[in-house]
Amino acid sequence: MLRLNHITFACAEPARVAEFWTALLDGYSAEQSGQTYFGRGDGPELFFNQVEKSPTIELPIHLDVNVPDREAELQRVLELGGKLVETKSHAIGELSETWTVxxxxxxxxxxxxxxxxPLPNRYVGNVxxxxAEPIALGRFxxxxxGWPDEPIDASFVRPLLDAGMDERETTSFYATRETPTSRPRLLxxxxxxxxxxxxxxxxxFRTDDREQEIERLGGLGATVEETxxxxxxTWTVMRDPESNPFCVE
Structure with missing residues (x-):
């Protein structure tokens, strides 16, 4: 079975990006070499690797960072070197949610x-x-x-339904996590x-038997890109059913 090892960032300047993210999450960075850095703290380990990446600002995968006070946090993120894009809000009945990109x-x-x-600390709440098909990809x-196969995480969607969301709208997202209190959630x-x-x-990801796991993942709909x-x-680069890459070792 897969176990999350790192959330990996492709970077031009890994030291700079590692410094930002570890400060953002109240963690610390550890240099592995001049080209790679680890970010460690309360949550999954982050890995910053100096490799070429495609220029894009439309990320198919991004992190949602949970903080005690969003408005108070914005100035701090800017001072760390982040950039403000926009603040968005969504309301369903009396329930509203606001987030800043x-x-x-x-x-x-x-x-x-x-x-x-909210908790008193800062942490990665969602990956x-x-x-295109959130339920199919989420179930993959x-x-x-080996996480529970639930169309929706009850703790995530119950407040939305109680506030008046049409149950048919729940097919537009899928959320799952290992246990009701573990993090990050996959959204x-x-x-x-x-x-x-x-x-x-x-x-x-890490696994006890890479080759056996590759075969199992292939049966679920993943494809092998290269080893x-x-x-x-030794690690194998794979793609999930919507072509998002991930690595298994």
């Missing part, structure tokens, strides 16, 4: 939001996939990770984006 120093988009039950990832939303040849952000090796490890 920002970019890191290399233009990777992310969202700042305050959940309905969000923009996709739930099966790949899939119906919003088609460009599919760059080289993604700025992708997920890396790579260096002096320390």
């Amino acid at each position: 920002m970019r890191d120093p290399e233009g990777n988009g992310f969202c700042i939001q305050t959940p309905h039950n 969000t996939f923009s996709c 990832w739930a099966a790949a990770l 899939f939303q119906r919003r088609e984006k460009s599919r760059p040849a080289s993604y700025p952000i992708h997920l890396d 790579k090796s260096d002096a320390e490890r």
Whole structure:
């Protein structure tokens, strides 16, 4: 079964991007080499790698960062080197949600939001996939990770339904996580984006038996792109059913 190892950023200047994200999330960075850095803190490990990436600002995968106070956080993010794009709001009945779209120093988009039950710390709340078929893609990832196969995460959608959302609208997204309290959640939303040849952000996974896992994932609908090796490890680049890349080692 897959286990999340890193959220990986392709960077021109990995030290700069690592410094931004670790400061944003109250973590710390650790240099592996002059070209790679780790970001560690409360949440999944981030990996910043100096590799070529396709120029794009329409990211098929982005991070949603949960903070205690969104408005108070904006100035801090700007001071760290982030850029403001826009603030959006969505209301259903008496329930409303507001989030701010920002970019890191290399233009990777992310969202700042305050959940309905905020915690005192900053953390990656969602890894969000923009996709054509959110339920199908979400079920692929739930099966790949061994997470519960639920069309919707009840804690995520129940407040929306209670506020008056038409239940048919729930087919426009899918959300799942390992346990009701674990994070990050994987969120899939119906919003088609460009599919760059080289993604700025992708997920890396570990498994106990890489070859066996590749076969299992293929049965779920993933495809193999290539297998790579260096002096320390071997990993396989794969694509999910909507061609989002991920790595298995």
